[in-house]
Amino acid sequence: MTEFVSALDLFTIGIGPSSSHTVGPMRAAKAFKDELQSSGKRARVARVAVTLYGSLGATGPGHGTTNAIIAGLAGSTPETCQPEEVRAANPEMLEFELGEFDLQSRTRLERHSNGMRFVATDASDGLLLESVYYSVGGGFIEDEQGPLGGEREQVDMPHNYQTASELIASSENLGITIAELVWRNELALRPSEEVQARLEKIWSAMVACVESGLATEGTLPGYLKVERRASKMTRGLWDRAAASESAAGDQSMEWLQAYAIAVNEENAAGNRVVTAPTNGAAGIIPAVGYYAREFRGVSDETLARDYLLTAAAIGSLYKRNASISGAEAGCQGEVGSACSMAAGALTAVLGGSPAQVENAAEIAMEHNLGLTCDPVGGFVQMPCIERNAIAAGTAVAASRLALIGDGRHKISLDTVIETMRQTGLDMSSKYKETSMGGLAVNVVEC
Numbered sequence: 254m255t256e257f258v259s260a261l262d263l264f265t266i267g268i269g270p271s272s273s274h275t276v277g278p279m280r281a282a283k284a285f286k287d288e289l290q291s292s293g294k295r296a297r298v299a300r301v302a303v304t305l306y307g308s309l310g311a312t313g314p315g316h317g318t319t320n321a322i323i324a325g326l327a328g329s330t331p332e333t334c335q336p337e338e339v340r341a342a343n344p345e346m347l348e349f350e351l352g353e354f355d356l357q358s359r360t361r362l363e364r365h366s367n368g369m370r371f372v373a374t375d376a377s378d379g380l381l382l383e384s385v386y387y388s389v390g391g392g393f394i395e396d397e398q399g400p401l402g403g404e405r406e407q408v409d410m411p412h413n414y415q416t417a418s419e420l421i422a423s424s425e426n427l428g429i430t431i432a433e434l435v436w437r438n439e440l441a442l443r444p445s446e447e448v449q450a451r452l453e454k455i456w457s458a459m460v461a462c463v464e465s466g467l468a469t470e471g472t473l474p475g476y477l478k479v480e481r482r483a484s485k486m487t488r489g490l491w492d493r494a495a496a497s498e499s500a501a502g503d504q505s506m507e508w509l510q511a512y513a514i515a516v517n518e519e520n521a522a523g524n525r526v527v528t529a530p531t532n533g534a535a536g537i538i539p540a541v542g543y544y545a546r547e548f549r550g551v552s553d554e555t556l557a558r559d560y561l562l563t564a565a566a567i568g569s570l571y572k573r574n575a576s577i578s579g580a581e582a583g584c585q586g587e588v589g590s591a592c593s594m595a596a597g598a599l600t601a602v603l604g605g606s607p608a609q610v611e612n613a614a615e616i617a618m619e620h621n622l623g624l625t626c627d628p629v630g631g632f633v634q635m636p637c638i639e640r641n642a643i644a645a646g647t648a649v650a651a652s653r654l655a656l657i658g659d660g661r662h663k664i665s666l667d668t669v670i671e672t673m674r675q676t677g678l679d680m681s682s683k684y685k686e687t688s689m690g691g692l693a694v695n696v697v698e699c
């Protein structure tokens with residue numbers, strides 16, 4: 254038996270703006286509601302009190318956590334909810350009284366910094382149920398016993414790997430791509446038709462998110478009043494191309510950045526996005542894939558399968574051996590991981606060998622090490638949106654470097670993942686999704 258992180262759990266269709274602060278809390282609230290239901294106590298609930306700890310207490314309101322929890326208590330799930338209904342969620346839609354959210358930003362529960370405590374009482378204030386959940390990044394949740402839902406499914410896999418070196422060795426020994434190896438593992442969990450259909454749905458949702466962001470103007474939610482710019486970039490790029498195609502030169506990098514900004518603007522607006530592997534970093538993998546389609550001739554079919562499965566293989570290494578949570582590892586865990594996943598996956602669909610894929614993923618993370626999380630005002634907007642655009646460029650550059658070489662290099666992906674883990678442990682909590690340091694305290698709010 255081995256611990257396997259499925260691509261279908263790593264990439265989930267949900268809503269913005271945050272996988273750990275919106276998607277995870279909604280799942281936790283829904284799990285609490287289900288627990289009340291299955292224990293037969295739901296009808297007696299008069300009041301529910303919710304406490305948010307650590308980074309959830311610090312930046313939860315700016316990340317839509319409270320609305321997501323109300324929607325979850327009402328029965329919504331990230332996969333099926335309507336984003337506009339979550340944005341409008343309020344306690345009146347519940348069948349019981351909801352106490353004021355207790356924000357304990359300076360208290361960190363032992364298991365993880367994104368803790369949530371739910372307490373249900375009856376009309377006489379008698380305790381009915383008390384549960385603690387943790388939002389551990391990427392929309393995954395745990396309780397005191399461990400992961401909930403489909404995460405880290407414990408099954409016999411045809412191809413076990415815990416590290417990048419094991420993954421590459423297996424691929425090379427079998428003479429198959431990383432994507433094929435992951436595909437065979439996925440089939441141990443689900444029929445091939447289901448895996449294929451769900452991967453296509455995920456890629457289609459990524460494409461729809463890019464295109465929706467490119468076509469939408471306006472101001473993002475929150476007092477920062479950040480103007481959307483992906484649509485303006487699009488118009489500018491078309492104008493330049495129309496004025497003089499030759500003078501415009503190669504605009505592929507500008508388009509790549511517009512794709513990433515488009516997705517992250519959709520995310521910041523609380524719209525439908527794919528967690529990849531988190532929401533704050535949701536723009537990088539779709540942008541690099543869309544770039545591969547538009548500028549490198551890669552088909553949607555290849556992107557839905559080989560690109561996503563290769564990215565998932567790399568993402569599972571980060572999730573298993575380090576962290577994809579900004580609250581645990583800073584932004585290197587979110588944007589750094591996504592950049593590394595995209596770099597390796599792009600290399601794969603451009604014909605790179607498993608060793609070149611590993612090299613690209615390593616290069617991409619190496620230059621994200623130490624990246625802090627410091628969202629201004631607690632909104633997933635500044636620096637997050639632009640950071641995705643820059644990281645998408647880094648992913649493409651890392652892939653190009655790796656494809657020029659033969660895959661041999663000094664620093665392994667495993668070494669970089671372990672370095673990221675250690676750097677995350679050493680990082681002050683001010684730089685872990687608390688908005689208590691960095692840009693968050695140096696940008697004047699007006």
Ligand code: SF4
Binds near residue numbers: 636
């Ligand atoms: S700074 Fe990075 S880790 Fe922090 S919220 Fe923004 S994208 Fe997520």
